[in-house]
Amino acid sequence: MSKKIAILGSTGSIGTNSLRVIEALGPKFEIVALTAHSNTEMLAGQVRQFKPKYVGLTNPQKADDLRDRLGDYDGEILVGPASLVEIAGLDETDTVITAVVGAAGLGAVLEAAKKGKTLAIANKEPLVIAGQLLTATAKANGAIILPIDSEHSAVFQALQAGRTDEVSKIILTASGGPFRNATAGQMENATVEEALAHPTWEMGRKVTVDSATMMNKALEVIEARWLFDVSTDKIDVLVHPESIVHSMVEFVDGSVVAMLGQPDMCVPIQYALTYPRRVKGIGERLKLGRLGKLTFEKPNRSIFRALDLGFAVAAKGNSAPVVFNAANEVAVQEFLAGRIRFGMIVRAIEHCVNKHEVRSSVSLEELLAVDTWARGEARRYLKREVEQIVR
Numbered sequence: 524m525s526k527k528i529a530i531l532g533s534t535g536s537i538g539t540n541s542l543r544v545i546e547a548l549g550p551k552f553e554i555v556a557l558t559a560h561s562n563t564e565m566l567a568g569q570v571r572q573f574k575p576k577y578v579g580l581t582n583p584q585k586a587d588d589l590r591d592r593l594g595d596y597d598g599e600i601l602v603g604p605a606s607l608v609e610i611a612g613l614d615e616t617d618t619v620i621t622a623v624v625g626a627a628g629l630g631a632v633l634e635a636a637k638k639g640k641t642l643a644i645a646n647k648e649p650l651v652i653a654g655q656l657l658t659a660t661a662k663a664n665g666a667i668i669l670p671i672d673s674e675h676s677a678v679f680q681a682l683q684a685g686r687t688d689e690v691s692k693i694i695l696t697a698s699g700g701p702f703r704n705a706t707a708g709q710m711e712n713a714t715v716e717e718a719l720a721h722p723t724w725e726m727g728r729k730v731t732v733d734s735a736t737m738m739n740k741a742l743e744v745i746e747a748r749w750l751f752d753v754s755t756d757k758i759d760v761l762v763h764p765e766s767i768v769h770s771m772v773e774f775v776d777g778s779v780v781a782m783l784g785q786p787d788m789c790v791p792i793q794y795a796l797t798y799p800r801r802v803k804g805i806g807e808r809l810k811l812g813r814l815g816k817l818t819f820e821k822p823n824r825s826i827f828r829a830l831d832l833g834f835a836v837a838a839k840g841n842s843a844p845v846v847f848n849a850a851n852e853v854a855v856q857e858f859l860a861g862r863i864r865f866g867m868i869v870r871a872i873e874h875c876v877n878k879h880e881v882r883s884s885v886s887l888e889e890l891l892a893v894d895t896w897a898r899g900e901a902r903r904y905l906k907r908e909v910e911q912i913v914r
């Protein structure tokens with residue numbers, strides 16, 4: 524088993540965990556390329572340690588800084604958003620780990636699929652907005668998509684216990700995030716610090732806020748719809764605060780197959796890299812005896828409105844998920860910058876989804892046009908809401 528790997532987004536939470544996993548897997552797992560957006564200090568450190576042939580930096584304003592830091596590095600430095608696509612399609616790799624945050628990874632993920640790569644995919648947003656196009660492109664070009672998202676890795680593993688036509692339900696588990704027991708009033712004015720205080724997972728800032736609104740689970744419903752080619756009526760969400768059961772599959776005979784483990788992303792990352800084999804890894808071991816009990820509850824859909832919205836958007840399909848995702852990306856950015864209230868995030872998404880007339884075309888150009896419209900509409904909506912509060 525050997526792999527030649529590119530990591531898109533190597534400086535993030537998934538990216539750094541991927542490097543830890545690869546280092547532990549040994550020299551047969553070779554890093555050919557790394558990319559980041561603007562964290563040149565960390566990227567330069569990774570380049571010195573892993574010596575990739577290619578380095579990509581999507582933010583051109585930091586290019587000189589990266590070149591200064593890399594000194595006599597003899598590999599190739601690619602700069603700008605196009606560098607992500609170029610690195611995703613390199614002939615020298617067989618595996619691309621997509622760990623970029625947001626829709627920015629879309630072009631690169633599609634390029635890797637076109638080139639028939641094995642895609643170890645953490646970056647859920649491209650699957651949400653272009654699931655149909657991406658899975659069709661992968662199929663047409665012999666690319667394999669392996670999920671890194673812990674829930675989808677769990678489902679992928681559980682599905683191996685039966686045939687596709689024997690599946691009756693996919694049950695995605697959710698931690699419930701920091702506001703599992705909060706009231707709508709408490710959530711409305713939650714601070715950035717409170718939203719980032721996830722009880723079980725350590726992740727990047729955007730996905731952590733998504734967990735607090737439960738948008739993350741809504742995005743995962745759409746992700747599951749495309750990854751496993753199931754209709755949304757076969758997908759369910761269950762809150763499981765301990766984050767030990769990472770998801771489950773119920774089969775037609777009533778058997779439920781679950782995948783359990785510590786909340787540690789190194790385990791699904793490693794599985795995506797060594798699949799179909801399993802090897803000893805650095806992932807933490809599960810000690811169920813110490814835990815004592817595992818609990819499950821239905822999500823409070825009247826407080827976490829993102830969930831029902833996500834199911835509705837998943838059922839509509841076509842251009843609807845593009846709007847859902849783009850409005851969320853804008854609103855989360857505004858929230859993290861301290862410009863809007865927490866409660867406005869889901870209201871902005873709801874507004875944009877309701878205003879959008881769903882288009883049935885799934886060409887990349889049309890998806891990108893809808894994405895641009897939704898970002899503008901979300902900004903306009905949030906500006907109006909903020910102005911009303913100030914008055």
Ligand SMILES: NC(=O)c1ccc[n+]([C@@H]2O[C@H](COP(=O)([O-])OP(=O)(O)OC[C@H]3O[C@@H](n4cnc5c(N)ncnc54)[C@H](OP(=O)(O)O)[C@@H]3O)[C@@H](O)[C@H]2O)c1
Nearest residue numbers: 532534535536537560561562623624627645646647726727
């Ligand atoms: N973290 C988790 O445990 C987890 C679990 C499941 C799924 N995911 C999914 O995995 C993806 C990555 O999450 P994360 O938590 O690792 O995010 P993160 O810590 O914020 O890291 C994001 C990475 O993407 C890069 N990046 C940011 N903006 C970019 C842009 N415009 N163009 C290209 N690259 C850009 C960042 O570079 P700089 O550092 O230079 O800014 C960084 O390397 C997300 O889609 C998330 O939903 C994450």
